[in-house]
Amino acid sequence: MSKARVEAFSDGVIAIAITLLVLSIHVPTPGPGGLAHELGREWPSFAAYVVSFLSIGVIWINHHAMLRRLVAVDHTMLTLNLLLLLILGILPWSTALMANFLRASSGQHLAAAVYAGSFLAMAVAFIAMQGYAMAHPALLRAELDPAARRSIIRRNRVGSVPYVLAIAAAALSSYLTLAICAAVVVFYALPRTTADPVRDGS
Amino acid sequence: MSKARVEAFSDGVIAIAITLLVLSIHVPTPGPGGLAHELGREWPSFAAYVVSFLSIGVIWINHHAMLRRLVAVDHTMLTLNLLLLLILGILPWSTALMANFLRASSGQHLAAAVYAGSFLAMAVAFIAMQGYAMAHPALLRAELDPAARRSIIRRNRVGSVPYVLAIAAAALSSYLTLAICAAVVVFYALPRTTADPVRDGS
Amino acid sequence: MSKARVEAFSDGVIAIAITLLVLSIHVPTPGPGGLAHELGREWPSFAAYVVSFLSIGVIWINHHAMLRRLVAVDHTMLTLNLLLLLILGILPWSTALMANFLRASSGQHLAAAVYAGSFLAMAVAFIAMQGYAMAHPALLRAELDPAARRSIIRRNRVGSVPYVLAIAAAALSSYLTLAICAAVVVFYALPRTTADPVRDGS
Amino acid sequence: MSKARVEAFSDGVIAIAITLLVLSIHVPTPGPGGLAHELGREWPSFAAYVVSFLSIGVIWINHHAMLRRLVAVDHTMLTLNLLLLLILGILPWSTALMANFLRASSGQHLAAAVYAGSFLAMAVAFIAMQGYAMAHPALLRAELDPAARRSIIRRNRVGSVPYVLAIAAAALSSYLTLAICAAVVVFYALPRTTADPVRDGS
Numbered sequence: 001m002s003k004a005r006v007e008a009f010s011d012g013v014i015a016i017a018i019t020l021l022v023l024s025i026h027v028p029t030p031g032p033g034g035l036a037h038e039l040g041r042e043w044p045s046f047a048a049y050v051v052s053f054l055s056i057g058v059i060w061i062n063h064h065a066m067l068r069r070l071v072a073v074d075h076t077m078l079t080l081n082l083l084l085l086l087i088l089g090i091l092p093w094s095t096a097l098m099a100n101f102l103r104a105s106s107g108q109h110l111a112a113a114v115y116a117g118s119f120l121a122m123a124v125a126f127i128a129m130q131g132y133a134m135a136h137p138a139l140l141r142a143e144l145d146p147a148a149r150r151s152i153i154r155r156n157r158v159g160s161v162p163y164v165l166a167i168a169a170a171a172l173s174s175y176l177t178l179a180i181c182a183a184v185v186v187f188y189a190l191p192r193t194t195a196d197p198v199r200d201g202s
Numbered sequence: 203m204s205k206a207r208v209e210a211f212s213d214g215v216i217a218i219a220i221t222l223l224v225l226s227i228h229v230p231t232p233g234p235g236g237l238a239h240e241l242g243r244e245w246p247s248f249a250a251y252v253v254s255f256l257s258i259g260v261i262w263i264n265h266h267a268m269l270r271r272l273v274a275v276d277h278t279m280l281t282l283n284l285l286l287l288l289i290l291g292i293l294p295w296s297t298a299l300m301a302n303f304l305r306a307s308s309g310q311h312l313a314a315a316v317y318a319g320s321f322l323a324m325a326v327a328f329i330a331m332q333g334y335a336m337a338h339p340a341l342l343r344a345e346l347d348p349a350a351r352r353s354i355i356r357r358n359r360v361g362s363v364p365y366v367l368a369i370a371a372a373a374l375s376s377y378l379t380l381a382i383c384a385a386v387v388v389f390y391a392l393p394r395t396t397a398d399p400v401r402d403g404s
Numbered sequence: 405m406s407k408a409r410v411e412a413f414s415d416g417v418i419a420i421a422i423t424l425l426v427l428s429i430h431v432p433t434p435g436p437g438g439l440a441h442e443l444g445r446e447w448p449s450f451a452a453y454v455v456s457f458l459s460i461g462v463i464w465i466n467h468h469a470m471l472r473r474l475v476a477v478d479h480t481m482l483t484l485n486l487l488l489l490l491i492l493g494i495l496p497w498s499t500a501l502m503a504n505f506l507r508a509s510s511g512q513h514l515a516a517a518v519y520a521g522s523f524l525a526m527a528v529a530f531i532a533m534q535g536y537a538m539a540h541p542a543l544l545r546a547e548l549d550p551a552a553r554r555s556i557i558r559r560n561r562v563g564s565v566p567y568v569l570a571i572a573a574a575a576l577s578s579y580l581t582l583a584i585c586a587a588v589v590v591f592y593a594l595p596r597t598t599a600d601p602v603r604d605g606s
Numbered sequence: 607m608s609k610a611r612v613e614a615f616s617d618g619v620i621a622i623a624i625t626l627l628v629l630s631i632h633v634p635t636p637g638p639g640g641l642a643h644e645l646g647r648e649w650p651s652f653a654a655y656v657v658s659f660l661s662i663g664v665i666w667i668n669h670h671a672m673l674r675r676l677v678a679v680d681h682t683m684l685t686l687n688l689l690l691l692l693i694l695g696i697l698p699w700s701t702a703l704m705a706n707f708l709r710a711s712s713g714q715h716l717a718a719a720v721y722a723g724s725f726l727a728m729a730v731a732f733i734a735m736q737g738y739a740m741a742h743p744a745l746l747r748a749e750l751d752p753a754a755r756r757s758i759i760r761r762n763r764v765g766s767v768p769y770v771l772a773i774a775a776a777a778l779s780s781y782l783t784l785a786i787c788a789a790v791v792v793f794y795a796l797p798r799t800t801a802d803p804v805r806d807g808s
Binding site: 005008009012013016017020023024075076078079082085086089090092093096097100101104105106107110111114 | 613614617618620621622624625626627628629631633634635636640641642645655656659660663666667670795797
Binding site: 209210213214216217218220221222223224225227229230231232236237238241251252255256259262263266391393 | 412413417421424479480483489490493494496497500504505508509510511514515518
């Protein structure tokens with residue numbers, strides 16, 4: 001299995017999952033409520049759409065940064081990549097769940113925890129895949145010395161911490177969970193500095 | 203991040219969004235109404251489908267014209283591209299909204315403004331991305347002199363004007379908004395002349 | 405716009421449209437009816453799915469045969485290709501319509517005509533694109549002499565005749581329409597002989 | 607038709623089908639039931655999602671292993687590949703069916719048989735395609751001697767046996783069917799040994 005095929009297939013799944021997110025936004029129909037009011041009530045869907053879209057976008061960027069460091073992909077990498085895509089493929093569902101429950105009087109804490117949990121699961125699958133690659137120098141480009149590999153693993157682990165916080169925050173407020181997830185993608189979108197601790201592959 | 207990957211991923215998202223548009227057309231089921239009557243009532247869905255499909259097609263063509271001028275993609279370009287795709291990904295929703303409300307007695311003005319607004323947002327994201335590229339010669343092919351760059355930016359800005367008009371027209375009639383958006387794609391589909399002011403990248 | 409990009413984007417849209425066809429098959433839920441009975445009632449959906457899937461597959465094969473003969477793609481070709489994809493993108497809708505109405509006591513004739521009509525529209529868009537290419541030798545590989553070009557156009561036109569018959573047959577029976585559309589794809593799937601009149605590009 | 611195009615198109619369809627699986631998981635809405643209870647009731651959807659996702663992933667890996675052995679693709683291979691994709695395209699439907707009926711008091715046996723049957727049909731289409739390739743040495747890379755070809759065919763046939771068992775098991779329990787299908791993918795995900803009997807192309 002060539003690296004290029006893994007990359008193309010992963011890109012396909014990621015592009016589809018990111019585009020299916022739009023199905024979580026309810027399309028109003030003419031009715032007594034008034035469209036302006038209906039659209040106002042839809043804002044959790046838009047917020048969840050934006051946060052999920054950008055989060056998947058960040059994973060896509062990191063996925064390529066990871067694959068760029070590889071010269072080969074073995075059976076275990078293929079399996080870990082499939083697990084990563086499996087979790088990523090659930091995000092349209094967890095995003096729709098978050099959109100449905102963000103403002104609900106019951107279930108909003110659990111929904112927010114599931115939402116942030118799906119991001120954490122994605123991050124953990126990514127860390128596992130990256131960690132496996134870093135532990136198998138035969139798969140890696142020659143220029144990655146042990147210190148650079150350790151540094152990449154460390155950055156990845158740090159990158160999953162906000163999602164742990166977002167799950168914990170769900171006990172307080174589903175809005176807080178969404179805000180933490182949004183902060184992660186805003187952080188990524190900021191212009192990079194050389195000291196950026198998670199820029200490379202988390 | 204190589205330019206080719208950005209292109210392939212963007213193509214994927216654009217191809218999916220354009221194909222998901224069909225989900226905004228309601229599929230009649232057997233019932234008392236009569237199929238001919240049902241299909242007749244569906245025409246706003248078909249009109250919105252055609253206009254949105256061709257508008258996304260035009261953006262796809264312009265997106266490639268833009269990337270063809272680049273030799274590299276930096277972090278800011280990646281972020282702007284992701285924002286462009288985020289807005290593009292919402293079009294299946296705004297198209298379905300337009301289809302639902304075009305003939306409604308209430309909400310049709312707002313729905314049309316949202317519809318044209320989603321195109322304007324897409325054009326603005328495109329202009330931002332193009333403008334950033336034009337302001338960073340290190341990203342560009344050598345043959346683009348400052349005059350050519352200014353000309354491209356000017357054409358892009360002109361290309362967004364019809365969508366501003368379409369939003370304003372929504373206050374008068376949702377049909378007028380749809381007609382203006384349709385006129386934009388018809389204009390693009392016309393055989394090109396060398397004097398065509400928006401042909402290149404808007 | 406390079407030929408490769410047009411090919412890749414078209415492949416994307418075709419692959420998505422062909423895969424969205426499955427959404428036209430209703431998924432039964434537990435209920436008083438009994439699953440065996442429910443699945444039996446679903447057969448029009450499966451039949452329409454199979455015929456549409458293979459018809460899109462045939463168009464995909466022909467689309468590549470067409471592009472293989474080209475050395476360049478101009479603005480008009482791009483526009484015609486976008487129109488072809490626009491029609492192709494409607495097939496998940498017309499397939500679902502056919503599935504809903506095949507056995508209905510009212511509307512089945514119109515639904516069948518719309519279904520075969522969507523295939524005819526696709527064939528006509530294909531013929532227009534092929535015809536334009538054949539009329540512009542600058543776009544073509546050098547080895548295509550005028551006789552070969554006329555032969556390709558003739559085959560294409562012949563290939564659209566069954567769909568005209570299928571639309572006419574809708575006045576008699578929706579089953580007959582589906583059978584004619586099915587016969588077209590079975591004909592294509594047969595092992596090729598050198599005398600096969602539509603094999604090349606229709 | 608080049609091998610690369612067949613591969614790219616197949617990858618597209620497989621990536622879309624695998625990502626559409628998420629639509630089979632119901633998204634709860636706020637209501638009297640309580641979200642925790644609702645999510646608990648959704649577990650058959652998640653189980654079916656995971657098993658189907660990984661099963662399609664395994665077919666994707668095997669599909670590439672098969673194409674890697676080829677130097678050309680003829681008309682019959684194209685047709686067989688289209689049939690394979692047609693069956694694969696139905697999996698989002700059969701997965702949703704399994705999810706809906708796994709715990710039902712009526713219909714669960716039939717739904718499980720249909721579910722495992724869709725995997726068996728996919729395996730049979732794969733075996734037919736592989737068998738055709740192995741019987742036509744002109745399509746194959748030179749290094750495949752007759753013994754290697756017979757071995758590949760044998761492994762493929764063995765790989766379909768679990769799905770026959772899973773269909774038979776549906777008469778006993780839909781859970782048993784799902785467990786057998788899950789065992790197949792777990793088996794594939796295990797680190798490979800040189801004695802792995804189905805690793806290569808089944």
